[in-house]
Amino acid sequence: MVKTDMYEGMLAETVMIPGHQGDYINAYFARPLGAGPFPGMVVIHHMPGWDEWYREATRKFAYHGYAALSPNLYFRAGHGTPEDVAVKVRAEGGVADDQAVGDMGGALAYLQALPYVNGKIGVFGTCSGGRHAYLAACRLPGFTAVIDCWGGHVVMAPEELSPKRPVAPLDYTANLSCPLLGLFGAEDQHPSPEQVARHEEELQKHGKTYEFYMYPDAGHGFFYYHRPNYRQEQAVDGWQKIFAFLDQHLGSPA
Amino acid sequence: MCTMIAEQIKLEGSGKSAAGWFSLRQAYVSYDHPFHAPLEHALNIDFVNEAQGLGARVSVELDAAAARSLAETILSVLAQAEAGGHLPQ
Numbered sequence: 331m332v333k334t335d336m337y338e339g340m341l342a343e344t345v346m347i348p349g350h351q352g353d354y355i356n357a358y359f360a361r362p363l364g365a366g367p368f369p370g371m372v373v374i375h376h377m378p379g380w381d382e383w384y385r386e387a388t389r390k391f392a393y394h395g396y397a398a399l400s401p402n403l404y405f406r407a408g409h410g411t412p413e414d415v416a417v418k419v420r421a422e423g424g425v426a427d428d429q430a431v432g433d434m435g436g437a438l439a440y441l442q443a444l445p446y447v448n449g450k451i452g453v454f455g456t457c458s459g460g461r462h463a464y465l466a467a468c469r470l471p472g473f474t475a476v477i478d479c480w481g482g483h484v485v486m487a488p489e490e491l492s493p494k495r496p497v498a499p500l501d502y503t504a505n506l507s508c509p510l511l512g513l514f515g516a517e518d519q520h521p522s523p524e525q526v527a528r529h530e531e532e533l534q535k536h537g538k539t540y541e542f543y544m545y546p547d548a549g550h551g552f553f554y555y556h557r558p559n560y561r562q563e564q565a566v567d568g569w570q571k572i573f574a575f576l577d578q579h580l581g582s583p584a
Numbered sequence: 585m586c587t588m589i590a591e592q593i594k595l596e597g598s599g600k601s602a603a604g605w606f607s608l609r610q611a612y613v614s615y616d617h618p619f620h621a622p623l624e625h626a627l628n629i630d631f632v633n634e635a636q637g638l639g640a641r642v643s644v645e646l647d648a649a650a651a652r653s654l655a656e657t658i659l660s661v662l663a664q665a666e667a668g669g670h671l672p673q
Contacts, residue, residue, distance in 0.1 A: 377586035377616070378617055408638050410637060414638035417612065417643070418638055420614050420616055421590050421612030421614060458586050482586070495588075520586075549624060551624075558622040558623075
């Protein structure tokens, strides 16, 4: 918690990290200044890209005391404005799950190696990033907590599976290795409340630790203040729940 | 959540972006999150020239009704042109 009489500083910059299969990708890294030790956060961007909102979210985690690293999952599509790059990836049907998991594993390893990170590292994502975050927490050992905000296609029908997405994230639930916080909108159809209930059923079946919140009068992406789906009250409460969850599972930041 | 519904086609034509006219070589058609239209999902058409970089792009984001109306209008206009003998043989 920042107090008015304390020193506060932050470093935020782009860095290069090894990602999937050792490919170097860029990432946006924001961390509090100081010796730490700080808990870490891997921050996974949404389908609209590695954009300004995600840089803000990454700095928000740093403001709250986390060394926060947001890998550019669209690095291989080329460079331009975040929107130009996201258009290309959208046309390609998104990135492959294995590649995204490899890149998130690279981000996790980068944070684990830092002397001022305490080894407790969470992963957060919204939209496709929420789905990716869940995949990471199921497929990679090493995360201490995961936050999935309205990640759709966690529950997938067989006809939705594809070479890029060959396994529904739901089917990895037995391997979920850390507590999960899920935030969803009751008016969202991707995921629908029924799909969220199916996910919850699977978590219970495997005895996983989780907290799910279904916000009324909210649809998809209700944190995004620049989009019409923004819901102020639900977004404020959602961020409070995120930091309470992280405080509980990663410990109070320095 | 992203639908991942997208197709790509090759085409020939010209488009005008903020930087001026350029040659079009591909179009991406998707029904997914738009960037500007106040919709969760939209019919998005991105006319691009991949050889000129990711910024060589002219885009529209339409609701489903507008997209259908546009598609029907394009076909109607082409049918009129064909009936009038204006299309190349």
